[in-house]
Amino acid sequence: MISWWRRAGVRVRSTVAATALMGVLLLAGSGLGLVLLRSALLAVDAESGGVQARLVRLSVTAEALGGRPDAALRAAVGADADRGSHVQVLAQDGSVVVASAALAGRGALTSLRPATSELVRETVDLPQLGRPGPWVVSVAGASVEGRRFWVVAAESTADAQRVLGVAAAALGVGSAVVVASVALLTWTFVGRSLRPVEAIRSTVQGISSRGLDGRVPVPAGEDEVARLAVTMNGMLARLEAAQRAQRRFVADASHELRSPVATLSAAAQVWSRAGGVDRGFTELVGSESARLEALVGDLLLLARADEGRLAAGPVGEVDLDEVVEVEAARVRAVSGLPVAVSTVPVRVLGDAAALARVVRNLVDNAVRHAGSAVELAVGPEVVDGASWAVVTVADDGAGIPVADRERVLGRFVRLDDSRQRGAGGPGGPGGTGLGLAIVAEVVAAHAGRVVVGERAGGGASVRVLLPVGPAEGPAAGPGQPPSAASR
Ligand SMILES: Nc1ncnc2c1ncn2[C@@H]1O[C@H](COP(=O)(O)OP(=O)(O)OP(=O)(O)O)[C@@H](O)[C@H]1O
Ligand SMILES: [Mg+2]
Incomplete structure (x- = not known):
């Protein structure tokens, strides 16, 4: 994995890193946002259930029930027309005194029995009510002429869940678009920034030891890559000058050696013809100076080749x-x-x-x-x-x-x-x-x-x-x- 990462190159690495960072940030941000949204929506549901329960309690108290629901209470609960509110009024023995239309014929929705004037809540699944997801059930205690009652209001959270679903989907699609854009932008931008580096690399690769006169392209601007190119061109210029000096030296040295070596060789021949000097010695000097002459000639030829002046x-x-x-x-x-x-x-x-x-x-x-x-x-x-x-x-x-x-x-x-x-x-x-x-x-x-x-x-x-x-x-x-x- 690590070696793959190292081999992957700057462009791939930058793109992967930027995309991963963006993905993690978006994931965390979206998660946090959805959690906050969910608790806010549920609080709204709970609050409306609580308000409902309190209203009905007021009606119950005002009408002074006495165990017999009258028309006003029935209207407050919504027993005659389903207004979308699910309300029950429970008597002390747990029986349902009156219930809203949707709950007609059903038993108590909760076993919570708070004290008079208190309001409690619980979140439960009520599949029998036909809407998916949890319900917030608010229960308010009431007391009329010494007899106790409880008002139960159930609020579905299905709408809140739907809003959450839509929000999550929107966040998901939005995040995917953002992550893809970041990946594309990083890939393009880093690729564009690296293009001059690649141009420098291929130029340097094309500069052979034979011709150090090539120079790398210097991109416009004064960024790091431009400074690298300028530095590299400076180095190439110094290398070229050093190489030229070295070739010049070999060529000059070979050239200068030629005449003394030729003189030596000629002198050896003269000695050998004149006799007088030891014959073996003059032969040795003769053959060695001939060898030296050939070597110097070869070196001169190669030095010329290095300087591109072979064709004399x-x-x-x-x-x-x-x-x-x-x-x-x-x-x-x-x-x-x-x-x-x-x-x-x-x-x-x-x-x-x-x-x-x-x-x-x-x-x-x-x-x-x-x-x-x-x-x-x-x-x-x-x-x-x-x-x-x-x-x-x-x-x-x-x-x-x-x-x-x-x-x-x-x-x-x-x-x-x-x-x-x-x-x-x-x-x-x-x-x-x-x-x-x-x-x-x-x-x-x-x-x-x-x-x-x-x-x-x-x-x-x-x-x-x-x-x-x-x-x-x-x-x-x-x-x-x-x-x-x-x-
Ligand atoms: N025909 C050949 N058969 C076998 N080996 C060879 C042959 N030609 C060249 N070589 C080998 O290649 C080497 C290099 O040859 P090259 O001609 O460059 O140098 P050299 O003959 O040793 O010296 P110079 O040619 O400078 O007098 C030789 O030393 C020899 O070992
Ligand atoms: Mg040879």
């Missing part, structure tokens, strides 16, 4: 089959591994150098992990109803576990650190875990998708899908497709 190169039509052929030739020359290539000519719009980099990174991975063979394929394909140019790079190595297929596209992700640590170029054991991250960035900038899977017969297979025909080229800026969708 010119955008044009690229023959993907040619790119794949060139890579196959390079790998055959470098690694000596058998490379099977199957190409169907296909052309995409994009940055030729960046796309060549994609294929090279995939092929480097395949060569590094292959058991004995690497397979490359390129051609047009229809996937999910759309036309794509698809490059597939597969090898017969250990493959990539299903659980890691999304993760390997992240930065600095290496699945087997111990095996791959240490020096080594493409085909060697090295690797910084940036290759596939670069693939993902470049492909995303070309509005494409990377699918990491497995090769039929074992091993890894990575497929790159790029839109064919006149698609957007590598995006630079806001037009960039969302990375998560395109990876």
Whole structure:
């Protein structure tokens, strides 16, 4: 119950609380009102019965009965015509001396016998009188010439009950209408108040880490929600500035590192040619500085991607089959591994150098992990109803576990650190875990998708899908497709 209440949301909770409170208040108020009304109505009935009894007593006394009712008493009691009053005059022995028309032939209605000049009342059911509900019976004591009499007047409360019934029904209907209106008003009002909050929530959800330039809508007015929106926009602005500064720093640092690293690399080559210095040492410096150079280049490329400036190169039509052929030739020359290539000519719009980099990174991975063979394929394909140019790079190595297929596209992700640590170029054991991250960035900038899977017969297979025909080229800026969708 409590967890349901917590989960129900502000709108439901406010509506239920307001409606319940209103219902309880109305119930209590109506109950109290009906009780008061009932006692007032019964008091009126009792009073009219009492008045009646006193009047008849006056008549009895005035006529000095002497045991024989005369015409005046009969008229006072209403014995000849039913005037709606139910009156009896009882003698000392309890016999009915005279009674109003409706009570003709009936015995005493009550056993109350008050003293002379006293008036008492009781409320009893008198079903024999034909009207439902309790009756108020008033009894007045009288004494004429030493003989005692009692005047009994019975008043039906049926009219009072009917009025009470009508009042209760009116209160019930009125309360239901009020409660329903309160529920509707609360639901509408709270819903309307929460609408800007929902707008803020959905905007924030749409702001990705990639583009912190979005701002939440600020509702008119200066209420809490408007202040929340303003505060949130301030926070987003600070986050964006911090992110921009951090990206700038990585980009600047990578850029600045490039020239000393290149100098180091060149110096190592000169040393190695000149001899003189220990050969092992110069080779080590050479390979490490080459590695450093590649790493700095990768970092710079990723920093550019983060800033939405990936497309440094010119955008044009690229023959993907040619790119794949060139890579196959390079790998055959470098690694000596058998490379099977199957190409169907296909052309995409994009940055030729960046796309060549994609294929090279995939092929480097395949060569590094292959058991004995690497397979490359390129051609047009229809996937999910759309036309794509698809490059597939597969090898017969250990493959990539299903659980890691999304993760390997992240930065600095290496699945087997111990095996791959240490020096080594493409085909060697090295690797910084940036290759596939670069693939993902470049492909995303070309509005494409990377699918990491497995090769039929074992091993890894990575497929790159790029839109064919006149698609957007590598995006630079806001037009960039969302990375998560395109990876
Ligand atoms: N063809 C493959 N077969 C098996 N595992 C692979 C394959 N390709 C990638 N991997 C795994 O995914 C990880 C990430 O690959 P990625 O290309 O991003 O980095 P890397 O090859 O280790 O380093 P870099 O490419 O930066 O030199 C690799 O470390 C490897 O564990
Ligand atoms: Mg790699």
